[in-house]
Amino acid sequence: MNIFKRFFSTNKLNDIFTPNTVAKLTYVTRSIIENDLEKYLSLPGKQIVIYGHSGGGKTTLLRNKLRDVKQNFIKTHCESNTTFNDLILQAFDELNRFYISEKTTNTEYSISNELKLEFTGISSQINTLLKESNGEKSVRIVPPQLTPQKLAKFLGEVSCVWIIEDFHKVVSEEKKRIADVIKIFIDAANDYEKVKIICIGAVGTARELIELDNNLNNRIAELFVPLLTDIEIESIVSRGFELLNIGIESDLRDKIVYYSNNLASIAHQICYDLCFHSGIKRMRFFPKKLRSDSFRVAVNSYVRKNSDTFSKIYDAIVCQQYGWNVLKTYEQLEKEALSFEEIKNNIPNNKRPTDEELINYLEQLGSSEYKEIIRLDRNSKKYSISSPFFKAFLKMKFALEQSEQKEINNKKKQKEI
Ligand SMILES: Nc1ncnc2c1ncn2[C@@H]1O[C@H](COP(=O)(O)OP(=O)(O)OP(=O)(O)O)[C@@H](O)[C@H]1O
Numbered sequence: 001m002n003i004f005k006r007f008f009s010t011n012k013l014n015d016i017f018t019p020n021t022v023a024k025l026t027y028v029t030r031s032i033i034e035n036d037l038e039k040y041l042s043l044p045g046k047q048i049v050i051y052g053h054s055g056g057g058k059t060t061l062l063r064n065k066l067r068d069v070k071q072n073f074i075k076t077h078c079e080s081n082t083t084f085n086d087l088i089l090q091a092f093d094e095l096n097r098f099y100i101s102e103k104t105t106n107t108e109y110s111i112s113n114e115l116k117l118e119f120t121g122i123s124s125q126i127n128t129l130l131k132e133s134n135g136e137k138s139v140r141i142v143p144p145q146l147t148p149q150k151l152a153k154f155l156g157e158v159s160c161v162w163i164i165e166d167f168h169k170v171v172s173e174e175k176k177r178i179a180d181v182i183k184i185f186i187d188a189a190n191d192y193e194k195v196k197i198i199c200i201g202a203v204g205t206a207r208e209l210i211e212l213d214n215n216l217n218n219r220i221a222e223l224f225v226p227l228l229t230d231i232e233i234e235s236i237v238s239r240g241f242e243l244l245n246i247g248i249e250s251d252l253r254d255k256i257v258y259y260s261n262n263l264a265s266i267a268h269q270i271c272y273d274l275c276f277h278s279g280i281k282r283m284r285f286f287p288k289k290l291r292s293d294s295f296r297v298a299v300n301s302y303v304r305k306n307s308d309t310f311s312k313i314y315d316a317i318v319c320q321q322y323g324w325n326v327l328k329t330y331e332q333l334e335k336e337a338l339s340f341e342e343i344k345n346n347i348p349n350n351k352r353p354t355d356e357e358l359i360n361y362l363e364q365l366g367s368s369e370y371k372e373i374i375r376l377d378r379n380s381k382k383y384s385i386s387s388p389f390f391k392a393f394l395k396m397k398f399a400l401e402q403s404e405q406k407e408i409n410n411k412k413k414q415k416e417i
């Protein structure tokens with residue numbers, strides 16, 4: 001990086017490594033999915049479902065593409081108790097920034113006075129209905145004028161797409177209503193070609209909407225966002241450190257790639273922790289080299305941060321005398337999915353249970369008691385770890401256990417001398 005750039009750069013650590021927000025400076029393009037997304041965005045009436053593992057980069061990919069093609073959007077979030085009416089109201093609120101506050105957006109737009117008036121009318125009606133419902137907890141009511149057709153019109157007028165995050169979380173009755181609205185939006189594209197709904201969901205949920213309504217089959221494009229490849233993660237790490245003017249040893253970069261388990265959010269988190277604990281908060285004027293031994297601090301920090309969720313599951317599993325061996329087999333054999341025989345043979349003879357006991361145990365690990373951490377694929381009859389985050393946690397936990405054991409052994413040796 002040239003001296004001029006370094007002098008004027010304002011790159012801050014939290015703009016570069018962004019485990020919880022959309023990456024901009026270190027964004028790695030994913031050309032195949034991005035091209036598909038761009039194609040479907042420009043096709044009037046085509047609705048989109050983006051799905052994949054949590055932390056795989058769905059939101060980041062979509063937001064970067066929308067900015068790239070200068071597409072306006074509003075976003076709403078679903079929880080398990082979100083109703084269809086909540087979503088309509090959330091979407092309406094989001095439109096405020098186009099109709100009322102008129103903030104800067106990706107694309108220019110102009111709204112007819114008539115529609116603007118209608119929007120403010122509905123807005124004040126929502127507030128009046130809220131004041132009237134003076135129960136313990138005020139519930140917002142959707143006024144009759146705010147139909148899905150009207151919402152599509154409001155969106156269309158400002159050339160906006162509607163992002164529904166985590167649509168898979170809502171109960172099926174409400175999901176059915178989302179599917180009905182999607183049909184209305186397909187229709188609305190005849191008047192407003194940009195308007196569309198983009199649903200973002202978890203891995204394995206792509207077909208949910210189509211299963212609810214077969215008519216949607218050709219009208220919804222499903223885009224799978226896989227976890228990032230090792231090369232893509234490596235590129236995030238390299239780019240981020242370059243922006244900070246920090247050199248890292250290749251050994252350290254490889255470790256970050258390995259332990260992040262193809263999850264960009266973990267790679268960002270480890271890099272952030274590494275820099276933070278080394279006192280690097282923004283781009284350095286003079287280059288600095290980060291040493292490999294700072295890695296343990298970052299790993300420790302990740303394991304501690306996740307101790308509530310994952311440590312509980314881990315501790316419960318290793319309570320069983322062969323539980324640790326079951327988990328360790330995934331690391332030792334370096335495989336995503338394991339057959340029953342592979343798991344069994346990796347348990348030492350003195351601990352090995354009967355086949356029936358082991359089958360029951362693995363079934364238990366697939367139950368809600370263990371957060372369904374082990375998943376059995378009925379077709380291949382193989383067992384895999386369902387959450388890539390837990391897998392990343394395991395890699396780090398085993399590494400820490402190993403280095404603790406090494407320290408203990410060293411101390412023992414010293415005593416013997
Ligand atoms: N292509 C990318 N380049 C660089 N960083 C990325 C990329 N994709 C994702 N990230 C980083 O990984 C983190 C997780 O990504 P993101 O939030 O987009 O995942 P997600 O699939 O939407 O997860 P969730 O399902 O939990 O919402 C982001 O904070 C972002 O910083």
Ligand SMILES: [Mg+2]
Pocket residue numbers: 058059060
């Ligand atoms: Mg997301």
